[in-house]
Amino acid sequence: MTASQPVQQPAPGFDEATKSRLIETNGIDIISESERTAQPRDLFWPWFAANVSVFGMGYAAFIYGFGVSFWQALVVALIGIPISFVLCGIIAIAGKRGSVPTMVLSRAAFGVHGQKLPGIVSWLLSIGWETFLAIMAVLATATVFDRLGIGGGATTKIIAAVAVAALIVIASVLGYHTIMKLQSVLTWITGAITILYMLLTVSHIDWAAVQAIPSGSVGQLLGALTMVMTGFGLGWINIAADWSRYQHRDASNGSIVLWNTLGGSVAPVVLVTFGLLLAGSDPALSEGIASDPIGTLATILPIWVLIPFWITAVLALVSGAVLGIYSSGLTLLSLGIRIPRPAAAAIDGVILTIGTIWVVFFAENFLGPFQSFLLVLGVPMASWAGILIADIVTRKRPYDELALFEPTGRYQAFDWVSIGTLVVATIIGWGLVINQFAGDAPWANWQGYLLEPLGLGTRTVVDGVEAWDGVWPWANLGVLLALVLSFVVTLIARRGTIVRQEERA
Template sequence: MSTDTGSAQEVRRLGVETTGIEIITEAERTAAPRDLFWPWFAANVSVFGISYAAFVLGFGISFWQAILVTVIGVVVSFALCGIIAIAGKRGSAPTMILSRAAFGVQGQKVPGVISWLVSIGWETFLAIMAVLATATIFDRLGWGGGTATKVIAAVVVAAMIVLASVAGYHIIMRMQSVLTWITGAITILYVLMTLTHIDWTKISAIPSGSLGATIGALVMVMTGFGLGWINIAADWSRYQQRSASGGAIVAWNTLGGALAPALLVCYGLALAGSDDKVKDGIAADPIGTLATLLPTWVLVPFLTAAILSLVSGAVLGIYSSGLTLLSLGVKIPRPAAALVDGVILTLGTFYVVFVAKNFLNPFQSFLITLGVPLASWAGIMIADIALRKSDYDDDALFDARGRYGAWDWVSIGTMIVTSIIGLGLVVNNFAADATWNNWQGFLLEPLGLGTWNSTDGYWEGTFAYANLGVLFALVVSFLVTYVARRGKVAAQEGRA
């Protein structure tokens, strides 16, 4: 007995997390709300935030419309993450385990699969950008940016992500607090050194876009930032003390997640709006294109910051995707789950870098597609959190015979129906590169929201590209759940 206790203490001293999806003990719940700032800030203080501005302007809106869309979209989406994080404090378990209270112990596997795919997609995307950035900058430095460089970069990036994710929560939290200062300082240096590229005359001349285009850009920002993380938000708050303020958790989560991207995307709007070459080049290689604005001597620290920030974000994704894999019933230790996802990440990175010719367009199509059911899940989960007045029943989260049951057909039905309708209200902007998604938007013409121009191959109409389906799935799922499950939640908590 004493030997086991000594081993456990040694593991904790080293900071290695062996906890999987089980409940965090009260003794281990030592984090304060302010601790949430570091992982969220480090994962989002990425120069990729600057490049994201090109995607926003791609909707055909003005600079000031884009600024408004960016600030609202980033802040609101991360505030929604903050609300989900409250569940972590109440239940001391990963996000997808807590989701069982709303969907049932077995029913949670429906959104769980979506969550796992989203996490895998994000972490692979970030790894790909790190590899492409390395190749571009090495080429400019004259060090060679060909196949050998990409192979080495892919191996190194994947190894960094996997090793940190396997180590777990405690090491990741310490790592993120250090990375925040490194990446933040070099990002500020990048801004200072590229200020001369801003052309306010050209920026001011960008014409305004329609209401539909503005909404479409808003949805893209929300999906690309906060909603892209929302399925893992409680994973980092489950170590919070039970006495922690829910408002403080929301505030620190929002501040940590939104501060950097809101500022960086706004600055990126000025850069992309000033230089068409930058705006167009970002589609093929976001980080590498931004590096073209720098003098040679800054490229190495810029590359270091870019890779570290991308790795930081990918670490959060792969750590949580491993937890989600366990929540689906896979019986392996948490470090092994992270390793499995790491292998998938590595294979995906090698495929896109060395086989696929264009990764950005299919990825955006993939992002919007999964964004609809994920938004529906978020609406259901947020309503469930709002309805509950007490902490979760820890044992019932792992027992299909407990108060949460095996299947909650109201939640599952709501997610399925709103997702189907939502996918009928979004369109595939990349029909040539992602033909598998061309069935989307099937409700636009019947509802008079858009018309397909078969001659030229694009949608016409004010709201055709507004991606209303994401907002529909989020809002309607929340409203239906808040009304339809009020009595059931009260009964689960003994208040009925």
């Protein structure tokens, strides 16, 4: 065996009969060579299906919320969305090299035990995303049923919450192969109905109103860019390698990045662009999106198309949530929880169901708190992504897969350079972002503590609610800074460590 060849270990309990089992038995164990049958183009389907939801149009209202014009918002979408998924594609390369989930691969950068720190953040982020998507599906169901006269009250919401949670959990419990087949089918269904939606609503576009939207400053533009990158590719980056670990070992790295990027970004670019035209044409539509994005978008449709629109919207949201809960289960296992993968997915499903019910029935406003929650976790995740991307592009050889499970192996128990970089970058990053929903989520108002000392803004209180004067506080520079700073520090400070790791046969 040469130094360039990875040490292999069959997945525990794997045999020929495993291939035909309905439920995937692999957890965070090493995927055997006989199971690595996927091609780079296969990555298109899960990413496209998870991001073709009409909810992407709703992001237009959030982008306009930064005070930018249509043309500025369009530039933000055309740049931010593809770049964010390119970063996912780079991390997906590690899945091919290492045959294990993303958070296990991250042990090479943080240490076998040190990885638990970003692992916990990743698990919370995944739980938050999948719950958010489930909530969107329930609210969309209530709105559509109410317009149809069927009733969108408590009973409808309860049934919808249970049904949506059941669909998500069942698919995630069945595992990788079922999800890949499901996503390839959903891609065509959701794509077709989304095109129909655009054809039926194009008459609502008022080009004069869209052009009349005033331009924003550089700070507002950066704020919108950060939000788009966080809401799309960076929101998925902590699970990117989970879907590439079944790739052939000789698959092209460039092809993996390409198909990951195309699958993730093609639909959102089109949807956000169309959403910018709709939201810019109708202020009432833009305002309604803040509380119920998909339900509000349905209000401009003719009655006859509401049912297929509703089915497609729910399936698209479920598709995204399935990716999230499958990976959050793997992350839970990577933290040292010794249970079967299906059980981990089921646990996360229970949490998702409880979270969905609480928000739908008891929370008056959840989009604001959710985005605040997303930004708080987005800073350390951006730092983690910078560290792991630098680690991936520096390595020249495949991972020692067995060492990823051994604290005394070449990756050791803790990598204090990476852990220190994550902590410092996060502290700096939190100091350069603000809670943009201070009234709805006052628990996050502690951020932004570096802005005033650096002369980038002034904290004030308006009607008892925290507010900020100045342009730069809204740019959320801390997210991009955490990403870039962590990448540069890791590229320089850990190069020697990586070389030594790869020299150990």
